[in-house]
Amino acid sequence: MNPQTTHIQVRYATVLATSLILAMIIDPMDSRTFTARPRGLYLVTPDEADSARLLARVEPLLAHATWLQYRNKAAPPALRAEQAALLQVACGRAGVPLVVNDDPGLAASIGAAGVHLGADDGDIAAARALLGDGAIIGASCYDDLDRARAAATAGADYLAFGAFFPSSTKPGARRADASLLREAAAFGLPLVAIGGITPDNGAIPIDAGADLLAVVGAVFDAPDPVAAARALAALF
Numbered sequence: 001m002n003p004q005t006t007h008i009q010v011r012y013a014t015v016l017a018t019s020l021i022l023a024m025i026i027d028p029m030d031s032r033t034f035t036a037r038p039r040g041l042y043l044v045t046p047d048e049a050d051s052a053r054l055l056a057r058v059e060p061l062l063a064h065a066t067w068l069q070y071r072n073k074a075a076p077p078a079l080r081a082e083q084a085a086l087l088q089v090a091c092g093r094a095g096v097p098l099v100v101n102d103d104p105g106l107a108a109s110i111g112a113a114g115v116h117l118g119a120d121d122g123d124i125a126a127a128r129a130l131l132g133d134g135a136i137i138g139a140s141c142y143d144d145l146d147r148a149r150a151a152a153t154a155g156a157d158y159l160a161f162g163a164f165f166p167s168s169t170k171p172g173a174r175r176a177d178a179s180l181l182r183e184a185a186a187f188g189l190p191l192v193a194i195g196g197i198t199p200d201n202g203a204i205p206i207d208a209g210a211d212l213l214a215v216v217g218a219v220f221d222a223p224d225p226v227a228a229a230r231a232l233a234a235l236f
Contacts, residue, residue: 038158038190040066041233042212044101046220047074051083055090057220062094064229066212067136069116071101085110097136104130114138114157119147124154138192143176145183152187159184160214163195164205169216170195178208185209199231206235 043065048054062068068091070084084100088110091098097113100106104127107115114136115127127137138158139151148159161180163173173195181191193205194214202213213232222228 037211038066039211039236040213041219041229042067042069042192042214043219043229044069044071044194044214044216045087046216047072048083049075049079051079051086054083055086057225058087059090059094060226061219061229062090062096064226064233065094065096066233067097067099067113069099069101069214070112071116071216080106081109084112088112099136099138107131107135116140116160124151124156128155141184142174143180145180148184148187152189156189158190158192158212159187160192160194162193162197162214164193165196165198165201167196167217168221178204181205181209197232199228199235202232202235 041064043058043061045054045058045068048057058068068087070087072080072083075083080103084098084106088098099114099116100110100112101116102118102121104115104117104122106112108130114131116138117124117127118140119142124137124139128135131137136157137155138160139148139156141148141151141159141161143161148161151159161176161184163170164176164178167173176195181193184191190211191209192212192214193210197205197213197215198218205213213235215232219225219228219232
C-alpha cells in the first residue's frame with residue numbers, strides 16, 4: 001500500500017472519531033461565530049465521494065478561506081453526515097466557519113456555523129428557528145432582486161447572486177449582471193458572487209460590491225489549488 005495513502009486513511013479515521021465525540025459534547029451554538037461584514041474567499045467543496053480525499057483536498061486551503069461551504073449533491077445522507085462532521089472539525093481547528101448547503105438539519109446536527117438555502121431548500125424562518133439567532137443563513141438570489149429583498153426581509157445574513165460567468169459546476173445556471181450587486185447594496189447585507197469566478201475575473205464582482213467570492217472549480221480543478229485559493233483571497 002502507498003505510504004501516503006496509509007497516512008491519509010489513518011488521519012481520516014482519527015479525525016472522524018474526534019468529530020463524533022465533539023458532536024456529542026459541543027453545544028452547536030459555540031461554533032457559530034462570524035464577523036458582521038466578512039470579506040474574502042467563500043470556498044465551496046466539490047462533489048467528492050471519498051471522505052479522506054475530500055479532507056485532504058480541503059485542509060490545505062482553509063488558511064486562505066473566509067468561509068467554507070460543504071456541498072455534495074451526489075452524496076447519500078449518511079456520507080453527507082460523515083463528510084460534514086469531518087469538515088466541521090477541520091474548520092474548527094482553522095477558525096473558519098462551516099456553512100452547510102441545503103440542509104439545516106445537518107448543519108444543526110454537527111454544530112456548523114450555518115446553512116445556505118437555494119430556491120427549493122426551505123424557509124429562512126424555519127432554519128433560523130432550528131439553528132438560532134447566531135447562525136449564518138444565506139440565500140441564493142440568482143439574478144433576482146425581488147428574491148433578494150424577500151430574503152433580506154425574512155432575516156437572511158447574506159445574499160448570493162450568480163452565475164456571473166460561465167460555470168462548469170452549473171453549466172445551465174441563470175446569469176447575473178454585476179449591476180445587481182450595486183443595487184443589492186441597499187439591503188445592507190454581505191453580498192456573495194458565484195459562478196465561473198477565477199483569479200482573472202474575480203475583481204469584477206468585487207468592484208461591483210461583492211464581499212465574498214464563492215468558488216469551486218477555479219480552486220479545486222486548478223493545477224495548484226493552494227496557489228489558486230491564495231490568488232483569489234489576495235483580490236480583497
